[in-house]
Amino acid sequence: MKRTSFEQAECPIARSLDSIGDWWSLLIIRDAFLGRRRFGEFQKSLGLAKNILTVRLRALVDDGILKNAPASDGSAYQEYVLTPKGRGIFPILVALRQWSEEFSPEPCFATLLVDREQGRPVRKLELRAEDGRLLDGIDTMLQPNPPAKRRRRA
Amino acid sequence: MKRTSFEQAECPIARSLDSIGDWWSLLIIRDAFLGRRRFGEFQKSLGLAKNILTVRLRALVDDGILKNAPASDGSAYQEYVLTPKGRGIFPILVALRQWSEEFSPEPCFATLLVDREQGRPVRKLELRAEDGRLLDGIDTMLQPNPPAKRRRRA
DNA sequence: GGACGCGGTTTCATAATGCAACTACACAAC
DNA sequence: GTTGTGTAGTTGCATTATGAAACCGCGTCC
Structure with a gap:
């Protein structure tokens, strides 16, 4: 089946979706914004299977969206907190x-x-x-940005 | 497997994801914004399997994001165009x-x-x-909106 | 009227998902 | 120290969605 990946896509939207475009990732991030940090908190709040949560959390950490924080309250468990990229x-x-x-x-x-x-x-x-003008969808367009300009940032 | 649905979720984010939270839907919509309207255009541009595209397009139409337009150029084929909800x-x-x-x-x-x-x-x-003040993530919070207030919009 | 393109549907192998049972560890009570 | 409880996963298996390719009806073109 080989779920297609957009990691190398030219389109920035596709790239975003590659990181956060699946069913659970964005909800995990939403929960992180609400202050949840522990595996169990996410699991209870979202009601998703624990194996899936494990995989998703690891992917989000690998992507630099979450990071493992050593502790926070006394106990020696670890937590997941948003990075700057995640807060973005x-x-x-x-x-x-x-x-x-x-x-x-x-x-x-x-x-x-x-x-x-x-x-x-x-x-x-x-x-x-x-x-500063307020724009609507129709007021904008996508302009191809030629590679030459891209590199020399002229 | 029974992919969990967020159709009835309380959280508006989860609801959005229920409509457009899968791998392809948002890319189809992106292409629609770029002016693509025909089945074949989407298929060539996205490179996804035709059966998947069929299912996705139907779901987007059912959700009121796309609608079938009868024609546009001469030929008697039909097209998919964004509704107001889709443009949103x-x-x-x-x-x-x-x-x-x-x-x-x-x-x-x-x-x-x-x-x-x-x-x-x-x-x-x-x-x-x-x-009019510019807000950041930390400048905001989620306020529970009690049902009573919700209805009487007090 | 035959070839071709369009817009799908069907078939099948395979990867992702969901559930439940199981493990490993920390911490606390007894 | 051992029994118990909660946390944080891992493993195994059934089910579902996905992807690739073949197939098919219909409208167009020539």
């Missing part, structure tokens, strides 16, 4: 959340993403041009 | 792209997302508070 996934989670809230047939508002300072819901993610 | 996925794609560009070990800049008017690269996605 936050906008992706927000985008997924907002899409679901906007378009799901029966949206669920069990939780709300609020800003910590004021406790009010955040705005929608904004895509802006270099000069 | 754009920020997710941008987030994935930017994450890869920022954190990939050897980022690939084969293509650049530019704004159509000026041809310059877009900014990073911005998350803002209600009052």
Whole structure:
């Protein structure tokens, strides 16, 4: 079967999906943002099989998204915490959340993403041009970036 | 095996993943944003097996992300085009792209997302508070939204 | 009307998933 | 020190999804 890998793909989206594009990885990361750190916490919260969790955690560590921290509370067990690369996934989670809230047939508002300072819901993610104009999907395009330019960064 | 479904999940992120959380769906949607509409176009571009593409396209149509358009050029074949819900996925794609560009070990800049008017690269996605302050992951928190409040929207 | 391209469906081998049972270790109680 | 409990996995097996290739009906082209 040989599940196709996008590790070498040219498209950055495909590359992202190679790291976090399977069923559980993003949910593990979401839980990590919620403060979960221990194997058992993930397992109980997500309800996935332990062998799968083992494989996923190892893959996320290998990808530099999580790292093993030696301890934290007294006990000599280890924990999984987000690296900077892992914390960089936050906008992706927000985008997924907002899409679901906007378009799901029966949206669920069990939780709300609020800003910590004021406790009010955040705005929608904004895509802006270099000069600050607010952009929509149709206002953008993909420009091929020729290899020459890429290397010499001219 | 019975692949677990998140259709009924409370978490909006899990719900999103239920629709677009598998290997190919997001890439199909990406291609749709690039203007591809025909079965054969997707198949050639993605290089996935035709049976898988059939299943994925049907699922995306069932989810209201794509819809079958009767024609477009002369020929009596049908096409797959993005619905409004499908176009709403754009920020997710941008987030994935930017994450890869920022954190990939050897980022690939084969293509650049530019704004159509000026041809310059877009900014990073911005998350803002209600009052316009720029927010980071740590500036936010998930607030449980009690069902009572949910219904009366008080 | 015959060849070809399009849009699939069918078939089959194989890899990923899910479940449950099992192991190894740390820590605590007795 | 040994029994017990919880954590963090590993192993084995049944089930499902995936991928490759062959096949097929239909519309087009010439």
